[in-house]
Amino acid sequence: MTRSADPAETFRQEARDLLDGLEQTLLDLEQDPGDGALVDASFRALHTLKGSGAMFGYDEVAGFVHEFETAFDRVRKGKAAISPGLVRIALAAGDHIADLIAAPGRHAAEGAPILEALRETVDTGAGAAPGEAAAATEASAESVRLRFRLPPDAIAFGTDPLLLLDELRELGADSIVALTDRLPGLEEMDPNGTYLGWEACFEAGVSPAQIDDVFLFVREGMELTLEPLQPPKAAEEISDTAAPADAARRGREAGGRAASSLRVPAERLDELMDRVGELVIAQSRLAQIASAGEDLNLKAVVEELERLSSGLRDTTMGIRMVPIGTLFSRFRRLVHDLSGELGKEIDFVTIGEETELDKTMIERLADPLVHLIRNAIDHGVEAPGARGHAGKPARGRVRLSAAHIGAEVAITIADDGAGLDPARIRAKAEQNGLLMPEQKLTDQELYQLVFHPGFSTASEVTSISGRGVGMDVVKRTIEGLRGSIELTSTPGQGTVATLRLPLTLAIIESMLVQVGAGRYAIPLSAVEECVELPATPEGRETGRNFLNIRGRLVPFLRLRELFSTRAERAEHQKVVIVSAGEARVGMVVDQIIGNSQTVIKSLSKLHADVETFSGATILGDGTVAMILDVAALVGFGQAYESRLRGEQLERVA
Secondary structure (H helix, E strand, O other), rough: OOOOHHHHHHEEEEHHHHHHHHHEEEHHHHOOOHHHHHHHHHHHHHHHHHHHHHHHHOOOHHHHHHHHHHHHHHHHOOOOOOOOHHHHHHHHHHHHHHHHOOOOOOOOOHHHHHHHHHOOOHHHHHOOHHHHHHHHOOOOOEEEEEEEOOOOOOOOOOOOOHHHHHHHHHHOOOOEEEEEEEEOHHHOOOOOOOOOEEEOOOOOOOOHHHHHHHHHHHOOOEEEEEEEOOOOOOOOHHHHHHHHHHHHHHHHHHHHHHHOOOOOOHHHHHHHHHHHHHHHHHHHHHHHHOOOOOOOOHHHHHHHHHHHHHHHHHEEEEEEEEEEHHHHHHHHHHHHHHHHHHHHEEEEEEOOOOOOOHHHHHHHHHHHHHHHHHHHHHHHHHOOHHHHOOOOOEEEEEEEEEEEOOEEEEEEEEEEOOOHHHHHHHHHHOOOOOOOOOOOHHHHHHHHHHHHOOOOOOOOOEEEEOOOOOOOHHHHHHHHOOOEEEEEEOOOOOOEEEEEEEOOOOOEEEEEOOOOEEEEEEHHHEEEEEEEOOOOOHHHOOOOEEEEOOOOEEEEEHHHHHHOOOOOOOOOEEEEEEOOOEEEEEEEEEEEEEEEEEEEOOOHHHHHOOOOOOEEEEEEEOOEEEEOOOOHHHHHHHHHHHHHHHHHHHHHO
16 A cells, blocks of 8 residues: 555545455356355455545444445355345445445445345355355364554554554454553654554454454554464474464565555656657657757767657556556446346456556546447347347357557457347438438448447337447547447347557657648558559549559548648659558558657647547657548548449449
8 A cells, every 4th residue: 555645545546446356256256156265355355445444534434344244244154155136235335335435424324225135135045055164164263362563653654553453353352462562761752653562362263364454554564473372282283373374474575565566646647648758759859950960979869868768658658558457347247237137148258358558548448348338238149038049048248358469459349149230220221311222332331330320220229228329429439549440240140349449649659741731640550551652543534543452442532632732742642551440541642751759649629620630749840740530531531432332333323
């Protein structure tokens, strides 16, 4: 735990982590009710929440968790069994704890019915198997003595020893004696110092894990020993009694290692990234000045500065990278609750949780992924009866996966449900005026119509989805992250939504190009290749714009025309082939300047609706270059291709 200026905020952060862990443990318990380690982990999380809540003045939290812990202790002792009903109520109790922490004093009355339901469930629930109950009662049968001394600055940093002693009494301490051998004289005593030690005896025994939970927030720098009250009689007992002390020591060592990590507010990371971005811009300007002169010493310094700034950039971006598993784990509860509400049986599988992504991307991805998962559960996976008629197992499956592909992250949401029906999509599109009856589209192109505002093929509106509100927002959000989204589907087998995103939104590698007098940046991760614009590209005589790239026709856009550029055109123009998902388009430019580190600056509110640009950057000479929105430009190219295809069909008809 870090010692911050605001102890209450520290508690809230720690509590959020504990509640997230508790939720995951409870969901695991529902799948494996006989796992005693999961029961112990749940109990430890509750015990820690209770102690830290009391320590930081959250008495409502401490009181509610105490009752929650008391009920759950029956499970730990083998007197009640884990059941789906118990897990459901325990999850609701966790939600209530989060409410108490977020808004103290506002939700206290809501806890009584939850606790009542929890007590009824554990009181009426069947006990655990005899072997499990025996193991629970015999786990700590030996009497032990605990001696501990807190760090000298423990009281100064908010630790109340009386609360710790109360925790030990609740664990079953029969006697607690103060150790006064290190008390200094009055003239040397600091009112905020911690000089006493304590000795507690447990006749019924206590486990090292329970002791570790009591001292979770003060383990760093404290002294702690745990030993048997009576000497062992055999070599085997020596081994057994040494284990608790070793476990306690290992717990303290682990606590010391954990304390080496540091919580940093997200705002400070954002500020650091901004400073690094300004440094990269300054380094670029200095490099441009040095390249214009003949001072070799200056050039050597610039090269060294470039090396250092690149290292600082990579290190800072590494700090901002977060495993996507922190986001994926949130959706287990969503799938659990929705499948129960809809009467469906669904296995939720996650792959690639270790894949890292910029924390800003993680935060902004949450809502789009929630919508896609809800759609997969509501519209994708069938009810058990329908799955049986289709020859499928009763339990459906939703798979969420992530993987690095080059400089991008690909996230897929796949279900094994009924899949999309191209005929229904086409009928709805014609009804909404999005398609003409004679217009030909492939199934893949039809699937993309789902992203039009208000588009839905659901036969009925539910409380979960079906109003056609959301898929267009999902697409806009993903494209706002400079990413792309595509749907693929096999009728009767399922649907896959694939998101492709850059690793970060802060600093990227880009290709600088010139169009007329203006310079533009294209994210390098989207660039596939660069070619010369032929003197007579495919279909030029008929006004069409296509390039034949190894036997495949690729539409291209003339950026001079798109940006209404009047400056003189270069004699030999270049085409930059870019992609967004599976779609490709060429962008005709006058000149390719080269690659550059691009610090992304957001557009002002006045320019936020300009579809062709996703941001801006400051170049080494101080001028501004616009960053092209590849997804939007690829969309223009695809729309142009579809329009030409429709014109061809009209001429044939």
